[in-house]
Amino acid sequence: MDLELQSKRALVTGGSRGIGKAIARGLALEGASVAILARDAERLAATAAEIVNETGAKVVPVVADTTDDAQVERAVAEAVAALGGGIDILVNAAAEPGGYAAPPKLAEIDAAHLQREIDVKVMGYLRCARAVAPYMQAQRWGRIVNLSGLAARQTGNTVGSIRNVAVAAMTKNLADELGPSGINVTVVHPGLTRTERTAALVQARALAAGTSEEAVRKQMAEGNSIRHLVDAAEVANVVVFLCSPKSVAINGDAIAAGGGAPRGIHY
Numbered sequence: 001m002d003l004e005l006q007s008k009r010a011l012v013t014g015g016s017r018g019i020g021k022a023i024a025r026g027l028a029l030e031g032a033s034v035a036i037l038a039r040d041a042e043r044l045a046a047t048a049a050e051i052v053n054e055t056g057a058k059v060v061p062v063v064a065d066t067t068d069d070a071q072v073e074r075a076v077a078e079a080v081a082a083l084g085g086g087i088d089i090l091v092n093a094a095a096e097p098g099g100y101a102a103p104p105k106l107a108e109i110d111a112a113h114l115q116r117e118i119d120v121k122v123m124g125y126l127r128c129a130r131a132v133a134p135y136m137q138a139q140r141w142g143r144i145v146n147l148s149g150l151a152a153r154q155t156g157n158t159v160g161s162i163r164n165v166a167v168a169a170m171t172k173n174l175a176d177e178l179g180p181s182g183i184n185v186t187v188v189h190p191g192l193t194r195t196e197r198t199a200a201l202v203q204a205r206a207l208a209a210g211t212s213e214e215a216v217r218k219q220m221a222e223g224n225s226i227r228h229l230v231d232a233a234e235v236a237n238v239v240v241f242l243c244s245p246k247s248v249a250i251n252g253d254a255i256a257a258g259g260g261a262p263r264g265i266h267y
Contacts, residue, residue, distance in 0.1 A: 152165045
């Protein structure tokens with residue numbers, strides 16, 4: 001299937017590693033020009049060079065902290081200039097992933113921690129959407145995909161659930177507001193996903209439990225119905241489709257990409 005992404009211009013936040021990096025790579029493989037945004041200039045440059053070497057696409061690094069309004073505005077302006085005068089696609093993935101540390105209990109949650117999580121994953125996404133929307137509205141077409149997570153649908157991580165539900169609510173509101181301008185906004189909920197961080201996590205869990213790394217990987221995979229630990233590239237495949245003109249029938253909706261969370265029915 002031709003996803004019709006040749007010549008599209010994309011901005012991927014959190015694009016220097018993890019799922020964001022996989023999404024940037026997936027878009028580049030489909031022929032899009034991509035700006036990747038993150039805070040670490042050195043890692044950004046290395047990631048951009050890696051994707052360029054693999055795909056031959058135009059990939060430019062843009063350094064910014066999405067908790068800062070002025071930095072976001074500047075970064076979007078830089079991306080627009082570098083990509084040729086506009087932005088067609090925004091993927092918001094700049095947030096600390098869940099599942100790598102024990103979530104805080106009620107007595108351990110303080111206002112500063114919750115506010116920081118909201119500022120990064122909710123307000124950060126909103127800042128980026130606000131900055132790119134005028135370009136999309138002017139051309140009457142755009143795609144915004146927000147990366148959230150399955151904590152939006154289950155208990156066990158109070159802060160994670162709050163921030164992820166907020167992202168889903170924001171997505172639907174933006175979809176209804178921007179849809180008449182040809183802009184589709186969707187949210188993707190990854191589950192536990194294999195990224196660059198996974199090997200160290202598996203090793204630490206194996207040492208703590210006195211078991212093998214293979215046993216830990218098997219246990220992690222048993223958390224979904226396909227019994228396979230979903231890879232960042234597999235999540236990226238879903239996101240890249242949502243970024244394409246082919247996804248026009250999907251707007252404001254949440255797409256789970258965790259291999260099938262057992263028992264729950266979402267309708």
